[in-house]
Amino acid sequence: MNSSKSNLFLIELILGIMFFAVIAAVCIELFSASYKMEENSSYMAVAVNEASNVAEVARNSGFDNMDAYRDILGMTVESDKAVKTNEYGLTSTITQSLEDENTYNILITDEEEQQVYSLLVKRDR
Amino acid sequence: MSKLKTRHSISNIFPVILFILFAFCIITVLVLASSFYRKTVVATEVNDNVRTAISYIREKSRQTSGVKYAVTECGDTIIFNEGMGYGTFVYAYEGDLMEIFTDLDSSLVPGDGVRICSLLGMSVEEKSSDNVDYLIIDMKTDDENENTIVIEANTGADFE
Numbered sequence: 415m416n417s418s419k420s421n422l423f424l425i426e427l428i429l430g431i432m433f434f435a436v437i438a439a440v441c442i443e444l445f446s447a448s449y450k451m452e453e454n455s456s457y458m459a460v461a462v463n464e465a466s467n468v469a470e471v472a473r474n475s476g477f478d479n480m481d482a483y484r485d486i487l488g489m490t491v492e493s494d495k496a497v498k499t500n501e502y503g504l505t506s507t508i509t510q511s512l513e514d515e516n517t518y519n520i521l522i523t524d525e526e527e528q529q530v531y532s533l534l535v536k537r538d539r
Numbered sequence: 540m541s542k543l544k545t546r547h548s549i550s551n552i553f554p555v556i557l558f559i560l561f562a563f564c565i566i567t568v569l570v571l572a573s574s575f576y577r578k579t580v581v582a583t584e585v586n587d588n589v590r591t592a593i594s595y596i597r598e599k600s601r602q603t604s605g606v607k608y609a610v611t612e613c614g615d616t617i618i619f620n621e622g623m624g625y626g627t628f629v630y631a632y633e634g635d636l637m638e639i640f641t642d643l644d645s646s647l648v649p650g651d652g653v654r655i656c657s658l659l660g661m662s663v664e665e666k667s668s669d670n671v672d673y674l675i676i677d678m679k680t681d682d683e684n685e686n687t688i689v690i691e692a693n694t695g696a697d698f699e
Contacts, residue, residue: 424554431561438568447574452579456586460686463593467689472670474691485668486689501557505661
């Protein structure tokens, strides 16, 4: 009788643990996904701010004034583009569009060179 | 008979051990979940403050006719010219980004400002290139991170 009770308890416990394990796995995954989403959102906020900073300098300095990108934002000026990597590992690049000389493309990429954010800015003619 | 007794003893202890293990797992999962939740809430709050501060300063600089930087009684202060001799003074004070709307010549009391959002600190630097002046605003949003905003400093004649 005693042994039968113990067995029942054991079966109940094993079923409980199995159920708990499944729920726990799902919960942890959901929490980690929400944390990852939050991290991406913070990353995106920084990327948008970086692009806005480049756009602000571009708009006020006549777009193709590479000295302004270097002096104000500390960007490295290469032949046809200005590049800067910030402390978050995001790289901002501004280049003139190949299709339209009055359009400039501000591209923010991460450490794996994947695009995080891009912004097209157009010069008033 | 004695063989049967031994089996009984083990089968009684095993569920108890399993139950203790089960309880330990529950506590571990709860601690992990609360840690994730706390981290997410803190990160959301910091992110929210960063975006509020950045949007506020950027929009204000576009909305007003002039922007300049000065060191006032409130420390590093960005002054937005609202016209008619009035201005909005924006500064960081005791962990918050604050603003005061008052006339441009009056002296400021830091505690009199209206709180906008949390901000640990703000420092402003002026830079210019080809006769265009910029304000480089470094905002310390938490212990680790800083965000920089660049806005055009348009002091113009309105501030005179």
